[in-house]
Amino acid sequence: MFKTKILTRIEESGIMAIVRVETIERAIEITEGCLAGGVDCMEISYTLPNAGEIIKQLSERYDERLLIGAGTVLDSETARLAILSGAKFIIAPNYNESVCRLCNRYQIPYMPGCTSITEMLTAIEAGAAMVKAFPISSYYGPSLVATIKTPTPYLPVMSSGGANLENIDKWLESGVDCIGVGSLLTKGTTEEISKNATQLRQAVICYRA
Structure with missing residues (x-):
């Protein structure tokens, strides 16, 4: 899968599930809920030691149905292991x-967390595909993205934290390129996750209509 194709799919989805999970069984429950609701992009966090195995098993089970990447990747060694496990973005x-x-080198989109315009431009100039507004998006809310996009409208931004069913429309209006969502897409039953995923995706679809 080419880098541009991966980025296009992330942008088209508009919603990414941010997942920290201890077992493959729970990972499958979360994935089934997300896919049923139309969310097909998922980050598996390397805050847990089994992240690589989770990525590998989900990649093999769902193939192209699920665009899966690795999160909380702090060094190149972890990045390479994640890519070998099947991660399509870092x-x-x-x-x-x-x-x-x-x-x-391996044509994998890299989305680093940045807190200032200087950091963001440094990352983009070095080859990052998108910047993650972290941890500032959960603190400042949707207005942050609009502020970033005013002097740098070409800068692709992913939010991480702060988005929910009540303010999803404001995030979309801010110009954000992808919205990272945690609890709504990882807590509860498969059916509850599916319901939340459906509402989030419907908001994206309605906004872009």
Whole structure:
């Protein structure tokens, strides 16, 4: 899958599930709920030691139905292991030059966390595919993206934290390119996750109509 195709799919989905999960059984429950609701992009966080195995098993089980990537990737060693496990994109809470170089080498989109315009432009100039507004998106809310996009309208931004069913429309109106969502898409039963995913995706579809 080419880098541009991966990015296009992320942008078209508009919603990404941010998942921290201990077992493959629970990962499958979450995935089934997300896919049933139309959310087909998922980040598996490397805050847990079994992240690589989860990515591998989900990639094999769902193939092209699910676009799966790795999150909380702090170094190039972890990035390479994640890619070998099947990760189609790499996300981090920080910018790391060696991770950026490695991802570009293998044509994998890299989305580092940045807190300032200087950090964001540094990352993009080095080859990052998108910047993650972290942890500032959960603090400032939707107005943050609009503020970033005013001087740099070409800058692709992913939010991480702060989005919910009540304010999803405001996030979309802010110009955000992808919205990372945690609890709504990872807590509760498969049916509850599916219901939340459906509402989030419907908001995206309605906004873009």
